[in-house]
Each structure stands twice: as C-alpha cells, then as structure tokens.
Amino acid sequence: MANTRRLFARAGVVIGTSAALVLGAVLVGAPASAGDAPLLPPVDVVYLNTDPSGTGTANRVVTTRPIGPGVRSELAVRDFALQAVSPDMTLLAGEPRDGGASGRVRVVRPDGAYPVDFGSGAAMRYEAPEFSSSGTRILMTLRDASIGARLYEAPVDAGRPPGPLFFNSGAFCDFDISASKVGLYAFSRVPRSASGECDPSLDPAVMLYNEQSGAVTPVTEPAADGSPVPVRQKQPDISPDGTRIALTVPAPGHMVGFELFDLASRTRTTVPATRYQPDSLDWSPDGRALAYRDSSGGLVGTVDVATGEINNLGSGANPIWRPVPVSPAVVTQVYGSNAITTGVATSRFKFDAAGSASGARKANVAVLTRSDAFYDGLAGAGLAGAKGGPMLLTPKEGLAPAVSAELARILSPGATVYVLGDEGVVSAAVDTQIRALGLTPKRLAGNTVAETGVAIAKELTMAPKEVFVATAAEYYDALAAGAAAGSTPGATVVFSWGDTLPAATANYLRSLDRTKTKVTAVGGPAVVALNSASIRIDATADGRTAPDTARLLAEHSFARPKAAALATMATWQDALTGGALIAGHGPLLLANATSLPVATLDYLIARKGTGLDRLVVVGGTDVVNEHVGRSAGQTVGTYDLYQYVDSPNGDLRVALP
Numbered sequence: 001m002a003n004t005r006r007l008f009a010r011a012g013v014v015i016g017t018s019a020a021l022v023l024g025a026v027l028v029g030a031p032a033s034a035g036d037a038p039l040l041p042p043v044d045v046v047y048l049n050t051d052p053s054g055t056g057t058a059n060r061v062v063t064t065r066p067i068g069p070g071v072r073s074e075l076a077v078r079d080f081a082l083q084a085v086s087p088d089m090t091l092l093a094g095e096p097r098d099g100g101a102s103g104r105v106r107v108v109r110p111d112g113a114y115p116v117d118f119g120s121g122a123a124m125r126y127e128a129p130e131f132s133s134s135g136t137r138i139l140m141t142l143r144d145a146s147i148g149a150r151l152y153e154a155p156v157d158a159g160r161p162p163g164p165l166f167f168n169s170g171a172f173c174d175f176d177i178s179a180s181k182v183g184l185y186a187f188s189r190v191p192r193s194a195s196g197e198c199d200p201s202l203d204p205a206v207m208l209y210n211e212q213s214g215a216v217t218p219v220t221e222p223a224a225d226g227s228p229v230p231v232r233q234k235q236p237d238i239s240p241d242g243t244r245i246a247l248t249v250p251a252p253g254h255m256v257g258f259e260l261f262d263l264a265s266r267t268r269t270t271v272p273a274t275r276y277q278p279d280s281l282d283w284s285p286d287g288r289a290l291a292y293r294d295s296s297g298g299l300v301g302t303v304d305v306a307t308g309e310i311n312n313l314g315s316g317a318n319p320i321w322r323p324v325p326v327s328p329a330v331v332t333q334v335y336g337s338n339a340i341t342t343g344v345a346t347s348r349f350k351f352d353a354a355g356s357a358s359g360a361r362k363a364n365v366a367v368l369t370r371s372d373a374f375y376d377g378l379a380g381a382g383l384a385g386a387k388g389g390p391m392l393l394t395p396k397e398g399l400a401p402a403v404s405a406e407l408a409r410i411l412s413p414g415a416t417v418y419v420l421g422d423e424g425v426v427s428a429a430v431d432t433q434i435r436a437l438g439l440t441p442k443r444l445a446g447n448t449v450a451e452t453g454v455a456i457a458k459e460l461t462m463a464p465k466e467v468f469v470a471t472a473a474e475y476y477d478a479l480a481a482g483a484a485a486g487s488t489p490g491a492t493v494v495f496s497w498g499d500t501l502p503a504a505t506a507n508y509l510r511s512l513d514r515t516k517t518k519v520t521a522v523g524g525p526a527v528v529a530l531n532s533a534s535i536r537i538d539a540t541a542d543g544r545t546a547p548d549t550a551r552l553l554a555e556h557s558f559a560r561p562k563a564a565a566l567a568t569m570a571t572w573q574d575a576l577t578g579g580a581l582i583a584g585h586g587p588l589l590l591a592n593a594t595s596l597p598v599a600t601l602d603y604l605i606a607r608k609g610t611g612l613d614r615l616v617v618v619g620g621t622d623v624v625n626e627h628v629g630r631s632a633g634q635t636v637g638t639y640d641l642y643q644y645v646d647s648p649n650g651d652l653r654v655a656l657p
Helices: 017-023 339-350 380-387 401-410 428-436 449-460 476-487 503-510 524-532 546-557 573-582 598-606 626-636
Strands: 043-049 059-063 071-074 080-085 092-096 105-108 116-118 125-131 137-144 148-155 172-179 184-191 205-210 216-218 220-222 228-230 244-251 255-262 267-270 278-283 289-294 299-304 310-315 323-326 329-335 366-370 391-394 416-420 440-444 466-471 491-496 518-522 539-541 563-568 588-591 614-618 642-648
Touching: 080 125, 092 125, 105 125, 105 137, 125 172, 137 172, 148 172, 244 278, 255 278, 329 339, 329 626, 339 391, 339 401, 339 573, 339 614, 339 642, 366 380, 366 401, 380 391, 380 416, 380 449, 380 476, 380 491, 380 573, 391 401, 391 573, 416 428, 416 449, 428 440, 440 449, 449 491, 449 503, 466 476, 466 503, 466 524, 476 491, 476 518, 476 546, 476 573, 476 588, 491 503, 491 524, 518 524, 518 546, 539 546, 546 588, 546 598, 563 573, 563 626, 573 588, 573 614, 588 598, 598 626, 614 626, 626 642
Parallel strands: 329 614, 329 642, 366 391, 366 416, 416 440, 466 491, 466 518, 518 539, 563 588, 563 614
Antiparallel strands: 043 059, 043 323, 059 071, 080 092, 092 105, 105 116, 125 137, 137 148, 172 184, 184 205, 205 216, 220 228, 244 255, 255 267, 278 289, 289 299, 299 310
C-alpha cells in the first residue's frame, strides 16, 4: 500500500483525487515521520424537510463546506416533519405525519428508532419543539383555547408528563423558543386579549429566560430619548454563546434582511448581505453564520454574519433545518511489514519520543512477549494499557532491531520493560539487550500460563475491582479481555485452560474479597471452568462466536466508547498489540480478512451517532482488507461521513479520544 493519505466521505459522494485538489494541498504528499494526520475538520450539516407535498416524508441532510454543497443523505426516519436536532445529534424532534391527529411532537433517533410522542393532538396541541441546552429536555409551545400559547417542557424520554417551563399570571402568550449552549433562551411573548386569545394586533416582544436563575426578562434597546423599549420579533434565534439574537427586519423593496442584536451593548448590527425573504433563521454552531430559507425563491443557504458571503445549499420545498457540526468518523489502518513491525507501528501511532515537549503522548513502560507463541503474552495488553505503554513482540532469541529502536525512542533512561514468560519463553539475551539500552527489565513469569497470568495480575493490583477470566487454550476471548482490562481501572485478567480452572487461577480468585471484586467470565470455556470450580460468576460475556463474545465484552465494559480497534481473528499478534493500542479508549473487535463479522457489524451499527467516531484497523491490507475499514467507517459515521487514513509504520496518527 502506498504511503499516501486518502479521504473518503460517504453521503452520496466519494472524495477522491479531484476532491483532494479542492480540499487543499494538505491531503497529498508524503507524511513526516510520526506526524499527525491532517483530518477533515467538522462540517456543518443542514437538516432539511424537502417534501413538496408537505407530508414530511423526505427529510434529508446536506453538508456545507469543506465537503461541499450538494452532499445529501436521506434520513431513515419517515412520516415526520423535522423541526429540531439535539446538540449531540442523537435525537430529532418534529411533527409526526403518520396519519394521526396533528398537534403532536415526536422525539426520535435519526434512524427512526424509539419514537416518543408528546400530546394527543386534541386537547393538548404541541408545536415548535426545541431541545434544551443540555439536550435532555424537549421544549414546546402548547396551544389551546384556554391558555392561548404557553411554553412547556418534558424529559426527552417522557419520564414525566410535560409541564409549564415557568409560571406566569396567564396574561401572556409565550411561543417560539430558541436555546443557546449556555442555558439562556430567547422566546416571543404577546399579551392575551380579553377573549383569552393571543393578541394579534401586537408584534411579539423578545424575552430572555435564564435557566440557572429562573429569571424571565424582556430584551430592550434604547429609544431616541434613551428610555428602554422592547425589541419585537417573531422567531428570535439566540446565538450558541448566548450573546446575540438574530432578527429578521424589513429591507428596501419589500424585502427582508438580517440583523444581530447584541445583548450586552443593546445595539443592532446589519448582516451585509440583505434582500432576502427568510421565513426562519438558525445559527451555525460556531456563531459565524446563519442558515436561512429565502421564502421568495425557495433556496436554502448559509450567510456569513461578518462578510455576508453566501453558501447556497440548493432548493427545497418548505424546509425546516438546523445546522449542526459533524466530525466525519476517522478510520486509521496501522501496520508494518510483519507482526513484529506492526507492533512497533502501534507504539509509534500512540506514543511520542521520550524527549518530546511537555504534554506529549509519553510511554511509562513497555511490555514484551514472544512473537511466535501467544500463551504468556495474553494478559499483556491489559498490563500495557494499565501501565501506560505499548505491547511489543520479539523473537525468543533476542530483541528485533525495530523493537530495540522503538524502546530507545519512547522510554526514558531507567524505565521498566516488562518481559512476559521465563527464559525458556524469552531468552536471557533480551534482558541483557534491554539493560544495554539503559532500561530496566522485569520478568513476570510462572511455570504455567495460568501462573504467568496470576503474576501479571498481582503486578497490576493486589485488590482488583474486576477480574476477567478467559481460556488460554485459544487466543480469541483472552485478547478481547486484555483490551477491556487495560481500559478498566483496577481490572486484571487470569486464565482457565479450556473448561478447566488451573489451581493457580482458582487459588488467586479464592484469595480475593468477593464483596469488593467481581468476576466476569469471558467465553463459554471460562463459564464452564468457573462453574466447575464453584467460583461465583458476577457477569458473563459468552457469545455464539468469538466476534460475538468480543461484542458482548465491549457492551459490558464500555458504556459510550469514543474509539475501537479492529484486528483479524485469523492470527493473534495484531490483536495483542492492537489491544494495548486501544486500551484506555475503547474495545477490541474482531474482523475477517475481507468482511466484518455479523456481531462486529451489529455492534458498530448500534453505536452510530453515539460518539464512536475513531476506528483503528491493526494490520495491513493483506490481513484486513481496506474495504473492511471503509465499511466500518461508513457504518459508524454520522450520516455515513468518514475519513480513511493510511498509516504505514504508525507514522500518521489520529488522536484517540
């Protein structure tokens, strides 16, 4: 595979060579050694309701620059008029168009799952939903004959019925609320008429609601004589930082323009580009632009509030949209020319040189195991992850030159290098070579694989909070367990041998205070072995297949991971060093050479839009085909947006959250 950088964006287009020219020269050329990959910056996504019939069945997203206008992806949710998007993009809100009564608000995931409805559409008619600053509540306007209009709120999961956002005397109608990121809200208010309806003769006054203090205050500006007068506007939209309110104002020629009202100075600023007829406004997340719809021409676009520059996103019938930043998922394929150099590549990908500036990614230790036998190294990923270092492979007879160079690069003089297994597993020459580098070797070994596992566990902690038990007769389950242990504070890994629990493991488990330590069985053999030894199992990750067990363990150990690693299950070396790479960030998942196993794919699908947006494929394309990584990126990327980074030798690095 050539040492180049390639970016792929999936939402109707693939960015290839020609797009690289558009996006800039940073996308081409050879990388500097151990440099960071230039990632595609977050793009804004404008959500559109583009159904010309008005039934709300064609909700789409359009990405703005730098990917470019016209990149569209149709939402899975159907029969739904989109009106709001939660701050983290995991929920949508709008009006269901499924044949039921109108006057309802629905909260639903972008894939259409788990819909929650508010209001019956009869006596309680809700409209104009907006998510709270935190995204945990839905704010709505309730309209009926008795109250006119009033703002109501409820948890997004309908954990309790909607109630008034704040209490007033009933003399006002409140509606059209917008939220900032800082707990400040802007909304419109008009008096109620004598008949109880919202007075149509007055333009609504703009009000501010402070979520923290509960205060509701009018927004005013100075009149010619200096006295305060209300700012009046329908559908005011407060900026993300809570400092400005976007307003639509009359412009020459019966047109409409944009103005920004500064809440501190109480002054207005005209957006340079005017002469639109916008029927809605919404801020970009960074506060630099406004999205709008030109009601005279049916065009949707964004306008830079400082320069007036326009980005036309195309036409749409009756669109309702929200600009939200989306960072494309990033898939990085990290590999060397063989298993040993792939291990070195994972270290180069994760750790800076020992002499790097303060704040760099520094390794505290390194862990070494034999490159042609997995037994003694199975718990190594957990040790490396917990201690803060890489897992490296070396031949039995001595340090591979690449490994020796990597140890010298990442470790400060005197740092510990753990050697797993006795001298019959890894020769004494390795210790001598480690000392020659100015480092300190430390053996963790036993007469059996189980004893080595217990020695590693005791090196980590004498009072573990969780112990993962997996068979050492095969490598699949133990590799996933090691990666989980490296990410779980106070966790260790020990071994059964198939369905049998060795004495060393049984004695270790029986020595623990089980009121403070839980035991998790990883895989069917471990379940049988623990049950046969009458040792209580607190949790189980026992799948139908090895990828399924890895999936269950990932669900057990990681509530909302931001990253995950993929490695072949045909061999063990890449998964071992990859487990140490991903430790502290997310789970290790298993892959086939040319496809994703069903269990792995199911796991990724379930995490689309939940924050998992960094994937590392460990091993070259001869081991895990590039298509596998690209498919994984498309699967987790919000609206299928993803970027692929080719990282031979680990030289191109992507930050793991």
